[in-house]
Amino acid sequence: MNRKLSITGFQFFCMIFIFGVGASPPVEIFMRAKQDGWISLLIGLFLACLLFTVYIKLYSLFPDLLFTKYIQIILGKYVGKILALIYILYFIYIAARDLRDFEDLLKITLYNASSLLSLGIVMMLLIMYAMSKGLETFARANEFIFIMIMFLVIIFIGFEIISKLIKLDNLRPVLENGWKPIWKAAFPISMTIPFGEVLTFTMIMPHLNKKDTAIKVGIPALLFSGCILTLFAVLNTAILGPAVIERTTYPLLTAVSYINIADFVQRLDTFIVVIAVCNAFVKITIYFYCAVSGAADLFNIKKSDQLVYPLGIITVICSLWIATSILEQHDEGIHLVPYLLHIPLQIVIPVSLLFILLLQGKLKRKKT
Template sequence: MQQQFGKFQLAILIIVFLIGSTPLFELGIPAKQDAWIAMLVAAAAGLLLTVVYLTLHKRAPNAGLGELYKYHFGRYIGGFIAIVHALWFAYESMRNVRDVGELTTMALLSFTPKWIIMFLILAVAAYTASKGVEVLARIIQLLFPIVILSYFIVILLVFFSGLVKVNQLLPIMENGPMPILKAAFPNLLSFPFAQMVVFLVLFGHVSEKKSISKVTYWSQIGVSIFLVFMNALILCVLGPELAELTALPLLHVLQLVRLANFLERLDVVVTLLLFIGLFVKIATLYIASVLTASMATGWSYRALVFPIGILIYAASFLEPNNTYHIWIGLDVTLKIAPLFQIALPLVMLVVGIRKKYRSAALDGAQGT
């Protein structure tokens, strides 16, 4: 199925996908008050990775990730890698489904069974996936103003409430650059910035091919600045010690907001951002899994939507509790993710250069 969306929708998709649920947490907190610097470093490295992704896309502008694997590694090896990557996309989607269940029951709806919460959000994502990438782009376009307005309100309320203390960011680089680099790599690079690899699946569906690079770079730069700012804002309010101990730091920040003795308990804003952010991640990764599997196997897109949805939902119950879920995410997932986000794209980049060089050499030999 070949559906298309425009460059404006691509920009919104990149922004909302990278934001996701990221600002709700204090990522890079092992670097303490330098967590925002760690995020800045990871964002810069993520931009370099995007250069690689766009270079690969330009070799076959209408191809998806599965077709790129076949082009670079051959039909059988490339097809196998594509299937594995499709399963990885499904796994990443599953992790977000489980995050919805765990975070919602922990912080918001403590008496609601997790399986119902996870089923509902995955059912909506499955319906979106069944309609394809064009509908996904339109849905995210509708959600975009809500996300922007919500974060704008959050930022205004935090500043007007007098909670911001910039001295919480001091001293800068107290322990040198190493804690920053350890926090940035691989964890912060893998999540969220290197997740841009999913757009190798989606770039081929953009109708205005000539604008893809420009739109992608500016969108990623803009959202990176926003994420660094939100990271620093949470630190300015909570400080590194409290931010490290809080499951949802942004929720805790809003619970501290008191304006004119009547505006308080703004949990609903965080709830809205949590569900929108995680839904976008779930649906995008779900569609990427289906599209990549379809390209690898030759099966129709629609025939794969339901089986992959069942796989995602069933896998979301494999982890017995939230502690195990977090351990898998931090100690296992983030060590495997660079294989798909960094290693394979770099190998494709080198293989493609060699293929082009060998083809040019062969043409030159034939010409003589």
């Protein structure tokens, strides 16, 4: 894992796409914006693309360094190290939250008799195995997962059309309550949770085989994943209606379960769970990789593989301690995490770093 890594543009595209699609839009978006939730997603996507350009600009100034490394260069040794440690803890915490979401999903849908601990251990063992094989191997696995997901997405959309489940009247009236609820759903929820988490790729960009891949591939990948999420938001709203979505924990799962073609093609929600497991695997692994690589760099550990097992144990334990129930997990993820963690770490600090660099550049030019 410590040798020179190389990731191709298509692998980078697949990683961003699966990472973005793996973050299902919170139901809170539809509770606030009702049938206009898809508009909130588009606004959040646009804002996230602007934020991603900030990440790419920082990467272009430090193309060979991890995000947690050039923080120390910009802010100095002591402040930079403290902030780098905060980001490492942030990566571990969000990985634990995503792992808990995965555990709750499987326990509700397929494995009612299984414990959250057993499900978390199985997933973490798979993630640690992927880490032991290296980032390049994991990136190649993303190519296969991407093709599988796109195939199933096309199949599901086709079956929903054939089953005549889509009712466009559920999308009307547009802007029934004006723009205010849409903006409340777009910021900070839509911007930070489905899309703003691409902050993690600041830890992966230094491994790209071509430096210009970040902007040539990164923005299109983010846009593509956002469009797919928006498309399913439209379909889910058209099939279920905003009132049903508000009461549903997993709207996509519910919408797909309605598919029934000649009493033969039905109960396809199991395939949605398979996609969700693949998405969770990719997303948690990326967060976990960011935590491991950042910690190894911060503490000057030559073999970062040594951190995989202790951090893996910490992540599993944290996933159980984060919340006592799925309702508490959802409430914290909507009303606390975006304001206390996502906004400062995804938006405020990266933008401030870029502003500091631009200010330093102007001062240097004035001196010369």
